[in-house]
Amino acid sequence: MLGNMSEVSVEDLTKEYGAYLMEGETIQTGFRLVRDVLLFTDKRIIDFDKQGATGQKMRVDSINLSSVIHVSAETSGFGLDDSEINISYITSPYYKANTGVSVSEKKFEFPKKYNIQVLYKQLQEIAYENHENLNK
Structure with a gap:
């Protein structure tokens, strides 16, 4: 998802996208870019x-936090x-190296005014914990 996203309230996102959440899952933060949404x-x-002229067609893609292994950030400049x-x-169903692990990368862009440090720190802590668990 590319572009300049703006933060949306958890309450609004839960009303609109709550049906896509798993049992017991809660939204921590979310962003909107025109019609697209990132939770x-x-x-x-x-x-x-x-997708499409009316936006009725929609693709939903999930990345399990347990699969995140590396995070990098680039802050806005002048x-x-x-x-x-x-x-x-x-992206492979098994996370151990001897099972043929495959990895993918995704980039998310945020507006200059949004401080990405908190989100980066949270994702980096998850990646670190996942890395430690994988290498026990």
Whole structure:
């Protein structure tokens, strides 16, 4: 998801996207870019990509937080730069190296005014814990 997202209240996101949450899952924060939405829950990152002229068609993609293994961030500079967070995550069903692990990466851009440090720190703590658990 590329572009300049704006933060949306958890209450509004829960009303609109609560049906997509798993039992006991809660939204921590979320962002909107025109029609597309990005949610961070206590269990996963959910990307809603509305398609077509009316936006009735929608693709929903999830990244389990337990699969996140690396996080990088780039803060905005002077001018029109946005901030961004890149995450690398395991896409194969098994997370151990001897099972043929495959990894993917996704970039999320945030407006200059949004302080990405808190989100980066939370995701980095998750990635660190996942890394430690994988290498026990």
